[in-house]
Amino acid sequence: EADIYQTPRYLVIGTGKKITLECSQTMGHDKMYWYQQDPGMELHLIHYSYGVNSTEKGDLSSESTVSRIRTEHFPLTLESARPSHTSQYLCASSEAWGWGEQYFGPGTRLTVT
Amino acid sequence: KQEVTQIPAALSVPEGENLVLNCSFTDSAIYNLQWFRQDPGKGLTSLLLIQSSQREQTSGRLNASLDKSSGRSTLYIAASQPGDSATYLCAVPFFYGQNFVFGPGTRLSVLP
Numbered sequence: 001e002a003d004i005y006q007t008p009r010y011l012v013i014g015t016g017k018k019i020t021l022e023c024s025q026t027m028g029h030d031k032m033y034w035y036q037q038d039p040g041m042e043l044h045l046i047h048y049s050y051g052v053n054s055t056e057k058g059d060l061s062s063e064s065t066v067s068r069i070r071t072e073h074f075p076l077t078l079e080s081a082r083p084s085h086t087s088q089y090l091c092a093s094s095e096a097w098g099w100g101e102q103y104f105g106p107g108t109r110l111t112v113t
Numbered sequence: 114k115q116e117v118t119q120i121p122a123a124l125s126v127p128e129g130e131n132l133v134l135n136c137s138f139t140d141s142a143i144y145n146l147q148w149f150r151q152d153p154g155k156g157l158t159s160l161l162l163i164q165s166s167q168r169e170q171t172s173g174r175l176n177a178s179l180d181k182s183s184g185r186s187t188l189y190i191a192a193s194q195p196g197d198s199a200t201y202l203c204a205v206p207f208f209y210g211q212n213f214v215f216g217p218g219t220r221l222s223v224l225p
Contacts, residue, residue, distance in 0.1 A: 006156075033212070039154075043202075043215045058212070090156055098144035098206050102213055104157040 003027055006091050006105035013081055014113055021076045021108045023091035031100070032074040033092040036060060037107075043090070049074055081112045115140050115207045119216035126193055127224050134188040134219045136203035141181045148177050148188050149202045151218070157202065161188070193223045 003026040013019055025032070034047040035058075045058030049068040063085070064078050074093075078085055090107045094100040116139045126132055136146070145164045149157040161170045161177040163186065169178040176189040190197060200218040207214060 042217050045212055048212055056211075088154065092157075098208070101145075101159060101162045102147060102204065103159060104149075107154075107156045109154065 004091065004093055004103050004105040006089075006108050008108060009106060010109050010111075012111045012113065015080075015082055017081050019078050019081055019110070021089055021091075021110070023074045023076070023105060024072050025074075025093045025103070025105075026072060027093065027095070027103070028071060029093035029095050029100075029103075030071065031094045031096070032068070033094075033102075034058070034064075034066060034074070034076050035090040035092065036062065037088045037090060039088070047076065081110075083112045086110060086112050115205075115210055115214055117203060117205050117214045117216040119201075119203060119219050121219060122217065123220040123222075125222040125224060128193060128195060130193050130223075131189070131191050132193055132221075134190070134201050134221070136186040136188070136216055138184045138186075138205050138207075138214075140207050140209075141184055142208035143181065144206045144208065146177075146179055146186050147204045147213075148175075148186075149204065151200045151202060153200075160201075190221075193221075195223050195225050197221060198223050 007022045030051040035043045044060035046062040047066040091105040094102045118137045147162045148160045163170045163179040174191040179186045200220045202218045204213040204215045
């Protein structure tokens with residue numbers, strides 16, 4: 001059983017608000033990821049981290065930012081939400097690059113009105 | 114460019130049928146291959162992980178095979194059930210990449 005958590009599960013918020021999506025894992029994994037996925041569409045990697053104090057941008061450009069101050073915690077922040085940010089955001093982690101299995105959280109469905 | 118493709122894009126079968134989902138990748142230099150299931154609006158659930166040195170893995174009614182030289186993996190589902198209806202994705206970490214590359218998925222519907 002994978003222990004990776006995301007909060008909130010659902011969020012409806014107005015344009016211009018600042019939001020933080022939380023992601024935590026209790027497996028001690030070094031590598032963590034954020035993916036964005038529109039309904040019925042493919043996954044797109046927006047951020048990843050190799051460990052504490054490491055953050056990298058993914059394949060899809062995103063206006064969000066991330067931080068990695070603790071191994072278990074990898075929050076994603078949008079400074080000013082816009083309707084174009086409406087999507088599902090999925091957090092994942094893996095034990096090590098390459099040979100490690102990837103585990104996903106349940107996702108946060110964000111709607112910006 | 115390292116790519117992962119999946120065919121078919123969608124599949125609809127009657128309950129009880131055995132079925133095969135396909136995943137192809139462009140570079141045989143991979144660490145492993147992972148199959149996931151995704152229900153609508155949910156996260157991904159890991160089904161099977163095949164290391165590059167393995168040929169197949171089994172879990173219950175699921176069997177996944179890996180042929181690195183041909184760049185292919187198949188997911189075999191035996192005696193399908195309506196509860197198997199979901200999107201199935203494969204993901205590959207390539208040696209010379211930095212992250213997992215996902216296929217676009219196969220959307221499976223099992224009709225009662």
